Amino acid sequence: MLEIYKRMLKERFNICDEVIKMSQKALDDISDIIKEIDEIKEYNQSKVLYAMQQERLSDAHFTNTTGYGYGDIGRDTLDRVYSRVFCCEDSLVRPHIVSGTHAITLALSGNLRPNETLLSITGKPYDTLLQVIGIEGENNGSLKEFGIKYKQIELLENGKIDINSVVDAIKNDESIKMVTIQRSTGYGWRPALQIDDIKEAILAVKAIKEDIICFVDNCYGEFIDILEPTEVGADIIAGSLIKNIGGGIAPTGGYVCGKKKYVEQAAYRLTAPGLGKECGSTFGVIRHIFQGLFLAPHITSEALKSSIFCSRLMEIAGFEVSPKYNEKRSDIIQAIKFNNEKDLINFCKGIQKGSPVDSFVECEPWDMPGYTDQVIMAAGAFIQGSSIELSADAPIRPPYIAYLQGGLTFEHAKIGIMIGLSNVLNNK
Template sequence: MNRIEEMILKAEEELKESFARIDENEMKRTKQVLDLFRQEGVSYRHFAPSTGYGYDDIGRDTLERIYAGIFHTEAALMRPHVASGTAALSLTLFGLTKPGEKIVSATGMPYDTLLGVIGTGKGSQPGSLKEMGVSFECVELKDGKINVPAVEKAITKDTSLVIAQRSRGYAWRPSLFPEEFAELADMIHSRHPGVTLMVDNCYGEFVCKDEPTDYGADICVGSLIKNPGGGIAPTGGYVAGKYDKVERIAGRLTAPGLGRELGSYAASYRPFYQGLFMAPHTVAQALKTALLASRLFDNLGFETSPSSKEQRADIIQAIKMETPERLVAFCQGIQTASPVDSMAMPEPWDMPGYDDQVVMAAGTFVAGASIELSADGPIRAPYTAFMQGGLTYVHGRIALSEALRRMMETGALKMP
């Protein structure tokens, strides 16, 4: 038995209790999805394509009711026409703000790709919220938690929207649990009733027993090629929340007055239904893969977030590699174990929407799907690798073995 396999077996033995907790949550969330499918009487007719305007599309409308049920909300918008998580967030921000209004971020600066939407990224941003006359202010977390008093201080009479990012993005900070939005939501709803709370829920769906909308968030937004697509949905995004908010956002997607009534899809809706049904299981596989990565690198003396002893609010595992050579070698190892494009060798490049060069390993069946195993990171100190996804734990286990092997072969890592 080689040294890497010994390390993995040791880590798995240490993680038995954590794996059991993940299995328990998978059982609960799978039952929730199954109950909703049975309640809505899902059948083959719901997989039928539609064309043209898409009026009375039973597959689309039923799936949106199921999404609303998952988030315990009044309405939901689930559309393959939404190209990404950033597109879903952009749609929401433009739908819920008007010229002269203000957005406050309660979790610091948002993920890199949203900066162009807001208008704070490098260079000119044609069509941004800033160009439209919407202002922006961010409030940093305090000790990894939402600083509710500071957020309230930032809310002015022209504030219409408070946004919060559940996941860490490319920041070294803890991801947030659904219940951590309760105090923020209570403050907004009790003292600022005209303000909406939106949570960027990307990477967090099905990780916990509930979602941010269960704790007062007005709107949750996410991508279907992350958690809720289960690795099967080919594209798309969702918005779930209060009826009037979802209607405003839908008006941005189609047209005011048409909203959710419009929108056909000439391919089958089956991948969206099947992906959603698979999502709790797929998320559980990704969580186990992240836990294994964390324990392996904890045992090697690396700083990880979350550590293998902490509870998890999303599927992302951050590992401080400390050198660009380690970061690149880790991503290259993950790529070599990918089912698609395993022969590719990732190198840092100027990726659209990012301020720094990024190295990215993503040999996925659905291009860019973050619920499939991938690893990436910006080429900036402390050269943190952000790993996420994994359709199966077994694949994640093999890929981590290959990543460690690549790091050793390149001299980036010396095994103890």
């Protein structure tokens, strides 16, 4: 590290000497892993490039429709490009989908009917889905209110899917219509599910009952591997454009991809039965979504490198982390266990201080819509709430785990993470 750069880190960002020294060791330790990430990035970049070329993408597709949006060639071409990228029959990619939770809700509510059962085989879903399903909250508009039942199977102690219990559950309950798999860690303390894990579970489900819908929550997982869940048997997947696949450019939106009949049902929930994908103006954001997709393999690799750096740095500093820097990953999330509220909050505040936007703001825990615990969110981002930009958030509950993700550039993320750690150590 250049001496002039070290002085800058100390003088401008208040990063202590101890953290600078630890960061250099962390960089040395992860150097070989970064090379592997670059190989995956190149493969996925070629996949996206080919999809756009095959659909003859042109500036004529960067449309700005209004009203009903009938015949929006940009919107329809975007769907086809996504279908090629995910190797599936159909896709629904829209700026009208406000979040990953919204995209998942469309997939679930569009394809489940009263008296059918949704079976989660990865334990309790992410916090914002609890009210969607009807596990918590007042059940206004939840699946439960519409007579859709819910069951869950916990993961094994090693974080793998309990295949035997899944098979037993399906054999003993004919009402199970959909199996849902959460690929990412979410607000848990477990490794993200590998593509091979997902494939094994889907094969086991289909061997028992072919017509059970296998749904995968793909948030934070796009372009981490050379395969996506739809390439190993998933019937339908969903995610957010302000995470990996938006490349830090898409200003909003989400996607649902998979088999045509299931995507169509999700589209009927987004608009109305009979309308589906045929309408919905795109407000001039289609170019941003296309460009974000093109950049996504590179941006995702930057975020992944950032999480690995964070894992090693925080481990050197004495904190427990999941996953460890040298473990195979399937999402961009890095969990750090602080075991006390003060250090957790100071780390998140440090990430906020290291942001390019709103670095002067002090983030605080607050009652956030969709969450039952107070949540602190550090997200000084160009796109509000973007998880592909450097951010850290945490529910304020024991054992006080921070979840870091994102980084449009590895160089910025390193600085932000170093500031986060320094803010913990300087406030001991």
